[in-house]
Amino acid sequence: MASMCTFSSPFLLCNSSISRTNIVACNKQTSTLQAQVKNVATIETTNRRSANYAPSLWSYDFVQSLSSKYKGDNYMARSRALKGVVRTMILEANGIENPLSLLNLVDDLQRLGISYHFLDEISNVLEKIYLNFYKSPEKWTNMDLNLRSLGFRLLRQHGYHIPQEIFKDFIDVNGNFKGDIISMLNLYEATYHSVEEESILDDAREFTTKYLKETLENIEDQNIALFISHALVFPLHWMVPRVETSWFIEVYPKKVGMNPTVLEFAKLDFNILQAVHQEDMKKASRWWKETCWEKFGFARDRLVENFMWTVAENYLPHFQTGRGVLTKVNAMITTIDDVYDVYGTLPELELFTNIVNSWDINAIDELPDYLKICFLACYNATNELSYNTLTNKGFFVHPYLKKAWQDLCNSYIIEAKWFNDGYTPTFNEFIENAYMSIGIAPIIRHAYLLTLTSVTEEALQHIERAESMIRNACLIVRLTNDMGTSSDELERGDIPKSIQCYMHESGATEVEARAYIKQFIIETWKKLNKERQEIGSEFSQEFVDCVINLPRMGHFMYTDGDKHGKPDMFKPYVFSLFVNPIQGVP
Template identity: 45%
Template sequence: MALASAFLSNPSFISLNFRKHSKPGGTLSYRRINGKLNNFPPSSHQRNSANYQPTPWSYDFLQSLNNGYTDEKYDARERMLLEDVRRMIVNPNTEPLPKLELIDDVQRLGLGYRFHNEIKDALHSYVSWEQKRCPTKQCRRLHEAALSFRLLRDHGYRVSPDIFESFKDQNRNFNACHSSDVKGLLSLYEAAFLGYRGEHILEEAKVFTTTHLSDMMKEIISNDHLWGQAIRHALDLPLHRRTRRLEARWYIEAHGKRKNADKVLLEAAILDFNIVQSTLQRDLQEMSSWWKAMGLASKLSFSRDRLMECFFWAVGMASEPQHSELRKALTKVTCFITTIDDVYDVYGTLDELELFTAAVERWDINAMQDLPEYMKVCFLALYNTVNKMTYEALREHGHNILPYLTRAWADMLRAFLQEARWSHDKHIPLFDDYVRNAWVSVSGVVILIHAYFFLNHNFSKESLQSLDPHHRLLRCPSVIFRLCNDLATSKAELERGEAANSIICRMHQSGATEENSHKYVRSLVDEAWKEMNEGRGMESKFSRAFVETAMDLARISHCTYQYGDGHGAPDSTSMNRIRLLIAEPIELPENR
């Protein structure tokens, strides 16, 4: 892990991108022979075609979306229910543990953003109550200790993981008596993923809970279907790393199956989900019209048409209804990233790519004259869109944000160009060299720089100085983005013979097996999460909204690449997620 620590702590080691898809033809291919990577000659074709699947989401379909929850009667009903939920949260007579469980349910059901102040006050009251308790009565059950730790740390409280020492035996191992406590194990498992670097007890908790939850899966599934679903869901991906709105849909359906489900809370969550979904549909329809008018998908036929997937990515980072403008901006940014990525990865010659990079670095309309026709279309579309964003920021808020936006685009394209040179030269870079370039090329910094200016309209020169690409809240989510992508696509890329990928670079440099290389890269993902957790919990010049958006970039990366390349090659699983989040409302209970 020495290399992992150096790579994560050294700012020069980070960069990510919306890449990792097919690069057929024109690149040196590799086969694993006797434990080593060997090459065979590339194709002679100058222009490549990745043969990307067409989008399954037609313009007419997107324009027809209407879940039926735009009527005022639904808003009125939701307001009444939300007031009932608010009274539950602020009720001073509720015991501490039930209050924590209520807060957890409210957040997981997708209603947390409605009750920021009430939840903050309730947690503050819980902390005060804990401090006043008699020291001899500090013994709590594992579930309460773990749930309180997770909720408090998630909301920025300085809480030590040493509270879990009391659940260990004389040999300093977690006590075996907890191995059959399903509720406690699940709570401790979820809490362990909010750890910081060096918090070894939380690493022990991960191993302990994962082992016992995995062991009890078969028995619980046969005897208690709901607990079995909860365990499978948690082991598949911990709560802290899940996209919040998609998790809300899953939790609403799971919560509704409980015998003791609170009907008021459940109906409020369903209505909120459906009403927010109607807002998302309106945003998507506007973006669909914008994308059609832009014409890049038809003019650049070699590139991926991924408007819906880009919008899904934007929703993953900004799901709350008040963030429509941010969602639309991020959709535009990710559409351009995807298209330009294909220019560099698939179609452009090295000479053309150098010209395009120089044009973006200059950010001068006159630079277009040196570009081939297909690049002129792409450059002008990007130039006009970013300039319009800048104009609106200057008009509305008096800030010229153009230097920050263009610098981010230029940095990313230089990283794109470096990857193109490696491909052209048939070169497998050292692991560190690859990662140093790849966390930039993955596009996370470009996305977050744009998000920053849409979330913050009043900022000082001092706060802008924190907007350094190497700051951990920009770097760590980008590392996670890059490595999640590599983990999902490395097998296919090995088969296609792609040279630049963290798995391939690790195997080539160290002689490690593919399996061990995957394990190593997953450990780097974990380390990046710990560093990001730590940075989130410290004093920061960034707003809480921006910090959460940066965390959400890491979360949507896990979501998109959990089962494969959900962006470049969406399958039925990724399309079903989009459908559940954006297209299909949740049915309201019949007996309301």
């Protein structure tokens, strides 16, 4: 796709007209503003806040220097050969005689990041296993806890409804669960696929968490200890797939029953995809340099971190165009968020919000230059994606995309007014606005459009069926963000976040408030799981995965700190995911 948001975009449409005269006039305006970016900080006399964000660790030259040998034909040929071997392995496995072995293989393929090559084969395998072992209670009789737990997790993940009562036989008179350590680990992972009002799974989560923590202190098998400690940091259901794959490839050789062919394919596939991602990031970096937004001294320069969000959403090779669009959307949201949170004055922000709502290009003369630039970037982005969709898929999506930016800015201005007034909202009042102001909803709406095979009015309206699923995904990102960043944001003078709102309303201590938010996140995951079960089949799996992966990214980015805001925290992951290939590939 052509550059979506550069200020010289040929698709900047003035007053909804695509006349050549208007395009040229708008291009002249954006070219002039682009030249003025360098002077924004020097001519500004208004007293403004500063967040003192750390500079980016990743220069343009560094990103452009990335390269990989795994784009070569020899590696692609070897990949195709290994893929064929693994496919045969799946097809020849006997799930009737040994369902545990086949379920473990499916689990390994998913965690190694190569299951996308075998979607049909895995679907057929799980259907057969479901019909033969999980469809009705009488089929559970001879299954041990380990088989029940692993099957429960994988089948729920793939849309099958398996009742929580499958675990009832393993609860003793004291309410404890009976099983060995591997069974407990698999049961622990299974409990994170629970929905509301599943008390057996709630009890199982509490019991297995305690059991695994206690076992970890005394266990002699360090390989098992490695898997337990990893699971206790993040359950698998909350893990960003690409981050999990990077870790699991390293530890898979220590797993009982590991397969060397599967491992070789996983390593090679990781490196081939890394080469694809490098090219994606280099393209995004060129766009970012052209915008000159990295020269905004008040905003976070986080192009690489924003690229990571898009890889978390969808890392698959065919989604390159989508990653390009979503990286730009993420980057613009980060900068505009800093405008509202830190740099802009309330009168400027109110005027900017009004212009976004009117979408009137002629009104931007009233804005300071830095806000002209912000508006034109969104304007160009929306017009270009609308143009490309119209020419390629025959449908005009401009109103749909425009509304995504309007909803976001309307939520931002509410928080700006709260700050200006010194107002602390109630907890519910805060989250009613904050689920939007976290900036995830516009990303999801763009992702939905990018994953549609056919764009129609009916298809665009159908996303409203996913509103609860989207809201819950956004809310988890919002709350994980607050858990990791609220202290820093308060220090630089931001509005109270969910933790402080709850403390203010309830009189709770910070420790109590954090415990409340942590449990609130778990309960919101249950709602998200239920929405995924109930309406997931109405949408493409690709879109549903995008939605679910965003709260996973929230956990990853904001647990124990702010990886998005503090580049040093994110640095190791840049090297492991985008710079250094997995070693040991023949």
